[in-house]
Amino acid sequence: MSRIWITGFRGFELGIFNNKDPKRQVIIFALQKLLRNEIEDGADWLITGGQMGIEQLAIEAALELKEAYPEFRVALMTPFKNFGSQWKEANQAALLKLKTQVDFTSSVSQLSYTSPQQLHDYQNFMLAHTEKAIIFYDEQAEESKARYDFLVAKKAAENANYELTVVDFDRLQEFADEYQESQREW
Template sequence: MNRIWITGFRDYELGIFNNKDPKITVINYALNKILTHAINDGCKWLITGGQLGIEQWAIEQALQLKETKFPEFKVAMMTPFIDFGENWKENKQLKLGDLKKRVDFSSAVYNDSYKNPQQLRGYQNFMLAHTESSVIFYDTEAENSRAKFDYNAMQFYATNHDYPIKLIDFDRLQEYADEFQLENSDY
């Protein structure tokens, strides 16, 4: 496994509206564990998008691991289209721009503005074709989550390809929260 795709819930889908939310601590703990395990198993690249929530937090954790433990690890941000994020609030646009500067590679799958949903399906196909496995933070009970489209695409792709999918649902997130609490009893 050389390249992994990590995606999932948007921040607002988890009820996270600021960077001080304690849920982010647990999610970052989970992402750090997942990435460390993947790197130790031979993963060389994290390839993800720049979506608010899991994707941006995954980039931040990967960059931190690259800085502190695994300098050879690489991070790529692939956005679906060229003007991705331009309609976001200014502070979120600035964060996206900062992450684009800090990753090893950044580009858009479509070198054009958003035109139609077919671009998002093309983006999913690109991500699946350029990674060997994925981790998705998604719960099938969360029907309104946009992550369900990525999850469905991953499952469909895996029917004809050797493509492991690791699902991090709410129960697994609770297990990570319990692990974090045990390891950080003074937190």
């Protein structure tokens, strides 16, 4: 069994504020390309969170691939109970919809948010239950919340048998160029 954790930039960090933003299609294209390669190399689970941005887009990309790869499974794990309850109603509805579409969903902590320790516990859970992380993050974006996941995954990759792939701004631009080229071919 091979399980992948995909995380990274939040939607607002990418400048994506609605479902019609063209950047969204580029990121889904990138995620599907990455996931296809992982599935063909033996990955059978995507385990990710429910953050708006890369995590939710990864779920969408994986769900679209299930037709071609029906054996591939998707888990949506949140750090704590009632995760996302403070979001706008439309964003809460989008998270709930994804929860109904995945193969498994749960919260690492069965308590509502009480402390930052729950977020550390969540990271440890993700590292313990995956063999690889794909993180959309660029070290130039120091203010990004993805930085915390990047640092913990980087440390795991340095100290253990854990694999880390980072999709930085340059790689994201390459995906954008590939996507644009693929649209011209149609």
